[in-house]
Amino acid sequence: MPDKIPDLETFIEGVRKRNPGQDEFVQAVEDVAQDIIPFVADHPEYHEAEILRRLAEPDRIVSFRVCWEDDDGNVRVERGWRVQNNNAVGPYKGGLRFSENVNESVLKFLAFEQTFKNSLTGLPMGGGKGGSNFNPKGKSDREVMRFCQSFMSELFRHIGPDRDVPAGDIGVGTREIGYLFGQYKKLTGRWEGVLTGKASEYGGSKLRTEATGYGVVYFLREMLKDRDEGLEDKSAVISGSGNVALHAAEKLIGEGAKVLTLSDSDGFIHDPDGIDEEKLDWVKTLKIEKRGRISDYADKFDGAEFHEGKAPWAVDCDISLPCATQNELDDGGAKALLDNDVMAVVEGANMPSTADASARFRKSDILFGPAKAANAGGVAVSGLEMSQNSERVSWDHEKLDTMLTGLMQDIHDKCVESGTDDDGNVDYVRGANIAGFRKVADAMLAFGVV
Numbered sequence: 001m002p003d004k005i006p007d008l009e010t011f012i013e014g015v016r017k018r019n020p021g022q023d024e025f026v027q028a029v030e031d032v033a034q035d036i037i038p039f040v041a042d043h044p045e046y047h048e049a050e051i052l053r054r055l056a057e058p059d060r061i062v063s064f065r066v067c068w069e070d071d072d073g074n075v076r077v078e079r080g081w082r083v084q085n086n087n088a089v090g091p092y093k094g095g096l097r098f099s100e101n102v103n104e105s106v107l108k109f110l111a112f113e114q115t116f117k118n119s120l121t122g123l124p125m126g127g128g129k130g131g132s133n134f135n136p137k138g139k140s141d142r143e144v145m146r147f148c149q150s151f152m153s154e155l156f157r158h159i160g161p162d163r164d165v166p167a168g169d170i171g172v173g174t175r176e177i178g179y180l181f182g183q184y185k186k187l188t189g190r191w192e193g194v195l196t197g198k199a200s201e202y203g204g205s206k207l208r209t210e211a212t213g214y215g216v217v218y219f220l221r222e223m224l225k226d227r228d229e230g231l232e233d234k235s236a237v238i239s240g241s242g243n244v245a246l247h248a249a250e251k252l253i254g255e256g257a258k259v260l261t262l263s264d265s266d267g268f269i270h271d272p273d274g275i276d277e278e279k280l281d282w283v284k285t286l287k288i289e290k291r292g293r294i295s296d297y298a299d300k301f302d303g304a305e306f307h308e309g310k311a312p313w314a315v316d317c318d319i320s321l322p323c324a325t326q327n328e329l330d331d332g333g334a335k336a337l338l339d340n341d342v343m344a345v346v347e348g349a350n351m352p353s354t355a356d357a358s359a360r361f362r363k364s365d366i367l368f369g370p371a372k373a374a375n376a377g378g379v380a381v382s383g384l385e386m387s388q389n390s391e392r393v394s395w396d397h398e399k400l401d402t403m404l405t406g407l408m409q410d411i412h413d414k415c416v417e418s419g420t421d422d423d424g425n426v427d428y429v430r431g432a433n434i435a436g437f438r439k440v441a442d443a444m445l446a447f448g449v450v
Contacts, residue, residue, distance in 0.1 A: 011037060024108075031433075063104070068143070068146045089443050093165050094118075109350075115127025116437065149183040193389025246283065253277055314340075317342060326352060349371065350375065
């Protein structure tokens with residue numbers, strides 16, 4: 001029999017000792033453990049099988065060298081990873097991230113978080129994540145192609161439609177997925193659904209690009225319904241200007257909300273008049289086609305201001321959607337939002353709120369939607385893309401949007417069911433953690449100690 005259930009501090013200290021210097025990963029584990037340890041106290045079967053500790057130890061981590069030549073003929077060397085965290089409920093599933101900020105700790109945190117997120121969707125997907133410290137910004141198409149081909153020349157040994165199905169993430173869009181898939185197909189001689197986020201011409205979902213951003217808004221809409229509120233005329237602050245941020249903004253505008261900000265690594269723009277559909281289309285062209293900087297918005301549209309090196313959290317708003325990257329919203333930002341009477345904060349990026357910010361939100365009476373629930377729309381549609389590929393069918397945009405809406409409603413309901421206290425208050429973080437944990441834990445119990 002195992003020892004008694006450890007308290008949170010003791011458990012996290014053990015995680016920290018086993019993963020020295022990996023602060024992002026430890027933070028992700030602590031975010032889950034603070035809710036799961038009390039839950040396990042009432043379910044001794046999970047403690048006896050050491051489920052939480054096993055979940056906090058990835059099944060495997062693959063690390064490899066990636067060599068490629070730039071346009072000047074210089075040999076460049078990067079590092080690639082694939083973290084396969086847990087496949088109790090299905091093949092590993094999670095994105096590939098190309099960024100100079102990628103390291104093993106970040107990918108382990110993402111793979112751990114992905115395990116619970118995928119569980120919440122109800123689809124048969126385990127949790128994984130991968131990527132490289134390669135930065136595609138400023139690289140030519142041919143340089144990106146050569147890197148992707150070299151990256152896949154190693155990765156293909158570790159993935160497959162029934163084993164591990166990567167997708168895109170930061171720095172990996174349709175262009176990169178195309179190069180990766182082309183190399184996989186060449187190396188294996190097989191056309192199969194081994195990657196999601198593909199273009200629609202060769203098996204991709206017609207809604208994948210929009211899915212995460214739309215899903216965030218669908219989850220927010222369900223949260224507001226519980227308080228007899230809607231999105232019309234609500235003001236919204238959004239960080240980021242990638243796929244998640246742009247499509248969350250698109251859906252909010254369509255629902256009658258007023259989007260005030262967008263950002264990138266240089267700073268944020270504030271448009272007091274609101275970013276309408278025409279302005280948003282201009283931003284999409286700027287960021288997706290021209291790969292420009294968000295600061296150009298302030299030069300283009302009268303009344304807009306660019307705030308260099310700053311985040312938008314001090315802008316007065318009803319709703320805040322952090323959609324850029326991990327730990328972008330710190331305790332000071334959380335306090336600024338609460339001081340301005342924000343109604344709801346819903347995470348579009350993966351773990352964008354620091355531990356202190358998250359704790360502050362949870363102690364308040366606002367609606368706080370955690371990433372593992374709110375931004376699950378992307379991986380949910382990726383799961384549907386896997387189904388399409390297996391069946392050799394293609395579903396239209398309307399059908400996929402209906403399915404996504406239903407999936408996000410179901411995730412919301414699971415959070416409410418597991419996160420409602422005796423007074424009827426809903427802690428969405430607790431609800432997401434427990435609901436996501438329970439499904440994976442029950443599957444692991446069924447398999448025995450393996």
